[in-house]
Amino acid sequence: MQQENNVQAKSLDALSLVNAFLENPSYRAYKALASQALPADIAEALKSLTEEQCRRFLTLLPSEFAADIFQELDLDLQVELFGVLGAEKTADIVSEMESDDAADVLSELDEKQANEILEGMQEEGEDVKDLLKYEEDTSGGIMATEYVALNKDWDVNRAFEELRAICPDADKAYYVYVVDDDGRLVGVLSLRDLVMAERTDKIADIMNENVMSVKADTDQEEAAHTFKKYGFLSLPVVDDEGRLTGIISANDIIDVLDEETTEDIQKMSASLPLEGTYRSAKVLELWSKRVVWLLALFITGALTSGIMKGNEALLGQFVTLIFFVPLLVDEGGNAGSQASATIIRALALREFELGDYLKVLWKEFWVSAMLGLSLAVLAFAAAVVMPSESLHWMQAGTIVGLSTLIVVLFGSVIGSVLPLAAHMAGLDPAVLAGPVITTIVDSAGLLIYFGIAKSVLGF
Amino acid sequence: MEEDVRLRIDAIIDEIKALLARKDEAALIAFVEDQHPADLAEAFSSLTEEERKTLFDLLPSELAADIVEELETEYQTEIMNKLEVEQASDIITAMESDDATDLLSELEEQKQDDILSNLDKEEAEEFQELLSYEDDSSGGIMGTEYIALSPNMKVDYALDFIRRTGKEAQTLNDIYVVDPDERIVGVLSLRDIVVANPLLKIGEIMHRKVVKVGVNVDQEEAAMLFKKYGVSAIPVVDDQDRLTGIITADDILHVVDEEATEDIQKMAGVISNDDTYMSTKATRLWSSRIIWLVVLFLADLSSGFIMKGFEKSLEVAVSLTFFIPLLIGCAGNAGSQASAVVIRSLALKEVQIKDSMEILWKELRIGLLLGIVTGIAGVVLSMLIPHSEISWAAMGLTIGISILLTVTLGSVAGAGLPILASLLRQDPAVIAGPLITTVVDAAGLVIYFTVAKIIIGV
Numbered sequence: 001m002q003q004e005n006n007v008q009a010k011s012l013d014a015l016s017l018v019n020a021f022l023e024n025p026s027y028r029a030y031k032a033l034a035s036q037a038l039p040a041d042i043a044e045a046l047k048s049l050t051e052e053q054c055r056r057f058l059t060l061l062p063s064e065f066a067a068d069i070f071q072e073l074d075l076d077l078q079v080e081l082f083g084v085l086g087a088e089k090t091a092d093i094v095s096e097m098e099s100d101d102a103a104d105v106l107s108e109l110d111e112k113q114a115n116e117i118l119e120g121m122q123e124e125g126e127d128v129k130d131l132l133k134y135e136e137d138t139s140g141g142i143m144a145t146e147y148v149a150l151n152k153d154w155d156v157n158r159a160f161e162e163l164r165a166i167c168p169d170a171d172k173a174y175y176v177y178v179v180d181d182d183g184r185l186v187g188v189l190s191l192r193d194l195v196m197a198e199r200t201d202k203i204a205d206i207m208n209e210n211v212m213s214v215k216a217d218t219d220q221e222e223a224a225h226t227f228k229k230y231g232f233l234s235l236p237v238v239d240d241e242g243r244l245t246g247i248i249s250a251n252d253i254i255d256v257l258d259e260e261t262t263e264d265i266q267k268m269s270a271s272l273p274l275e276g277t278y279r280s281a282k283v284l285e286l287w288s289k290r291v292v293w294l295l296a297l298f299i300t301g302a303l304t305s306g307i308m309k310g311n312e313a314l315l316g317q318f319v320t321l322i323f324f325v326p327l328l329v330d331e332g333g334n335a336g337s338q339a340s341a342t343i344i345r346a347l348a349l350r351e352f353e354l355g356d357y358l359k360v361l362w363k364e365f366w367v368s369a370m371l372g373l374s375l376a377v378l379a380f381a382a383a384v385v386m387p388s389e390s391l392h393w394m395q396a397g398t399i400v401g402l403s404t405l406i407v408v409l410f411g412s413v414i415g416s417v418l419p420l421a422a423h424m425a426g427l428d429p430a431v432l433a434g435p436v437i438t439t440i441v442d443s444a445g446l447l448i449y450f451g452i453a454k455s456v457l458g459f
Numbered sequence: 460m461e462e463d464v465r466l467r468i469d470a471i472i473d474e475i476k477a478l479l480a481r482k483d484e485a486a487l488i489a490f491v492e493d494q495h496p497a498d499l500a501e502a503f504s505s506l507t508e509e510e511r512k513t514l515f516d517l518l519p520s521e522l523a524a525d526i527v528e529e530l531e532t533e534y535q536t537e538i539m540n541k542l543e544v545e546q547a548s549d550i551i552t553a554m555e556s557d558d559a560t561d562l563l564s565e566l567e568e569q570k571q572d573d574i575l576s577n578l579d580k581e582e583a584e585e586f587q588e589l590l591s592y593e594d595d596s597s598g599g600i601m602g603t604e605y606i607a608l609s610p611n612m613k614v615d616y617a618l619d620f621i622r623r624t625g626k627e628a629q630t631l632n633d634i635y636v637v638d639p640d641e642r643i644v645g646v647l648s649l650r651d652i653v654v655a656n657p658l659l660k661i662g663e664i665m666h667r668k669v670v671k672v673g674v675n676v677d678q679e680e681a682a683m684l685f686k687k688y689g690v691s692a693i694p695v696v697d698d699q700d701r702l703t704g705i706i707t708a709d710d711i712l713h714v715v716d717e718e719a720t721e722d723i724q725k726m727a728g729v730i731s732n733d734d735t736y737m738s739t740k741a742t743r744l745w746s747s748r749i750i751w752l753v754v755l756f757l758a759d760l761s762s763g764f765i766m767k768g769f770e771k772s773l774e775v776a777v778s779l780t781f782f783i784p785l786l787i788g789c790a791g792n793a794g795s796q797a798s799a800v801v802i803r804s805l806a807l808k809e810v811q812i813k814d815s816m817e818i819l820w821k822e823l824r825i826g827l828l829l830g831i832v833t834g835i836a837g838v839v840l841s842m843l844i845p846h847s848e849i850s851w852a853a854m855g856l857t858i859g860i861s862i863l864l865t866v867t868l869g870s871v872a873g874a875g876l877p878i879l880a881s882l883l884r885q886d887p888a889v890i891a892g893p894l895i896t897t898v899v900d901a902a903g904l905v906i907y908f909t910v911a912k913i914i915i916g917v
Contacts (some may be wrong), residue, residue, distance in 0.1 A: 250708030269799030327718040341727030
């Protein structure tokens with residue numbers, strides 16, 4: 001919390017600096033702003049200004065600084081501001097943005113507007129235009145083109161010259177990559193290697209040839225996995241011919257991880273994933289993402305009504321049985337949700353290999369059996385205590401206790417089997433979570449419960 | 460892609476097994492040196508226990524440390540427990556300090572003490588300090604391999620200094636500048652130094668605005684700073700604002716995964732731990748799940764008592780019971796949907812507490828729209844299931860209105876309860892699916908029977 005307050009205090013500082021600059025846009029006010037506030041804090045502060053104030057503020061700033069701030073803004077705010085800034089200023093700002101951020105915002109605009117901006121961008125426009133060609137969730141879609149590439153035949157001296165020449169454009173370059181005459185990626189060097197080397201050493205002699213890369217059409221999730229596994233600070237992206245086309249930084253990967261988790265969580269709660277943020281989603285959009293699953297589950301769930309109807313006579317004679325229906329089906333559903341969430345997450349983090357599946361099922365079986373037993377004891381006690389005219393306490397205890405054991409066991413096993421099966425079949429396991437499992441357990445649980453009740457009561 | 464990796468790993472396993480069998484030490488070291496440590500670590504689990512031990516006996520500690528850093532905790536501790544203390548200490552020394560600290564904290568106290576007492580005094584003290592920080596604080600994930608310059612250093616001297624001391628540093632993209640009291644006054648990258656005029660002073664070319672984090676601050680807050688400022692490393696400072704460590708972006712990737720796992724498990728009513736599924740024992744898995752199941756069980760008892768309270772209505776109209784699981788199930792699902800999206804948005808700070816009213820208003824409208832659709836479906840269903848004692852119209856109306864109300868309630872409660880938890884400074888992730896379902900069950904039953912009383916008059 002302390003930290004959060006600090007962050008808030010920082011953007012307040014930034015806001016007062018922004019206001020001071022807007023009141024009197026002098027060089028001094030600009031200097032104060034640029035040296036005392038970070039772009040992300042200024043971006044935060046802009047949220048509390050009017051559109052006109054933002055427009056004026058960004059117009060007054062040099063494009064380079066404006067771009068630093070701009071790329072920290074939420075995408076929908078960026079799009080909104082493009083509308084009021086005018087094509088020329090917009091093109092200036094986009095030219096100064098990092099290529100991946102520029103491509104992200106341009107892909108949000110309609111084609112005509114995007115083309116207008118691209119035309120105004122000259123040289124940088126080409127890079128960004130290339131980036132726009134890649135699918136959003138591929139390595140190409142998240143990479144940037146600000147990398148440092150050295151030719152393998154150069155010496156260290158030449159490398160330093162190159163570094164100086166392209167310096168301001170590539171401040172995310174943690175490593176420098178080495179390419180051959182055709183632009184194919186052949187090695188990697190850290191800046192440290194370069195600094196430590198002799199001036200006359202050839203790049204090819206000091207580089208590390210064991211360079212890991214991903215293809216531009218590789219899924220972003222795959223890229224994230226490679227990135228995490230090898231602990232890089234940046235990962236090069238190559239085209240089909242092995243030519244270096246971009247780099248992915250750790251910050252891009254953090255975004256991917258967040259995005260994938262959000263998608264999984266939404267799927268696990270029986271929603272179709274949202275395109276943007278919850279905040280920017282309209283009521284109708286949210287509704288349409290949820291109603292599909294809700295209806296599907298409702299229709300499946302209707303089976304429970306049929307099962308209850310089928311046991312009308314039993315229920316009419318022993319009303320007490322009804323009291324335990326929600327309890328029983330919920331417990332099975334809850335145990336299933338726990339198991340499925342655990343398994344789905346472990347699958348997403350690739351903790352399992354195919355060979356582990358049997359071990360996982362065996363483990364889950366034991367966990368489920370233990371959970372079922374523990375809860376059965378509780379359920380037995382609860383049923384014994386619940387006053388009933390139609391059932392003897394021993395009968396109630398036996399029926400409810402035994403049913404709890406089997407329903408919890410069933411829920412928990414189903415909760416682990418279904419995601420694993422989906423994964424094996426090449427489907428996304430995330431949808432087989434809480435709500436779907438709960439709905440299945442509802443029907444199965446009732447069948448188990450009434451079946452046990454009938455045999456105990458000799459009905 | 461995945462298959463390429465698999466093939467590569469299999470080839471590594473075969474080669475290592477062959478070299479171990481031949482006891483060809485030189486060739487083994489040469490081979491291991493050429494592989495990426497992460498691949499070796501993956502191959503490691505396919506070796507026998509004895510092969511693992513022999514492998515580590517043969518490898519020089521530098522190389523061994525690179526591999527140990529990439530291993531999963533259970534293998535790390537296995538190796539440490541098998542090796543002689545001398546050898547284990549050498550590996551710990553060669554590892555990056557943050558990884559070494561994590562490993563030390565996993566060892567039994569006796570083993571940990573043995574290793575620490577075998578290190579030189581200064582190093583042992585450093586580990587003792589690192590071990591004293593909470594696991595999930597910034598201090599708990601930081602490393603101590605950073606470079607600190609003085610603002611008065613000339614650029615060419617600084618370059619020379621980095622050449623001499625930079626070998627160990629985790630990153631040279633973020634080099635910090637500190638005053639004589641070790642307080643951070645600036646930051647710059649190796650490239651800034653390389654391309655600068657050699658006669659300038661570091662203080663003249665450094666950036667003065669530095670994003671930093673306190674040593675006791677939660678790792679989740681540190682991750683937020685990375686995301687917000689797009690930095691590749693963050694310096695960690697102690698209570699006196701002195702530089703004590705550095706967190707790099709790859710540490711944060713782990714934090715992001717860990718926090719997501721924790722949230723997902725909490726949302727399903729599982730008390731999470733840091734270990735992987737495969738390395739967690741069944742009894743431990745049981746204890747991580749049983750607590751919430753019992754709590755939810757006790758809360759669920761309320762639904763039994765509510766129905767008991769309406770026993771008379773049920774005896775008169777058993778048909779009412781047919782729709783109970785469906786009704787509460789549907790409302791619970793709507794609640795899970797709403798709570799999941801709100802909890803995630805709160806975690807990513809996309810929404811804040813001040814947006815509460817806006818969120819609730821939004822969810823009220825969504826809930827009503829969802830309730831209308833499912834309510835109509837309910838009316839249709841009530842017509843398909845024969846019931847003699849209640850008229851079609853009364854039953855349909857009761858079901859329709861009850862579903863509309865409970866689904867709306869589910870959506871609003873699903874969004875409102877996590878917000879409430881957050882207001883009370885509790886973790887909103889706990890109030891997800893299972894708990895919402897339980898709350899909605901009880902409320903749904905009260906609504907259902909009340910509506911039935913009014914419309915059917917039982």
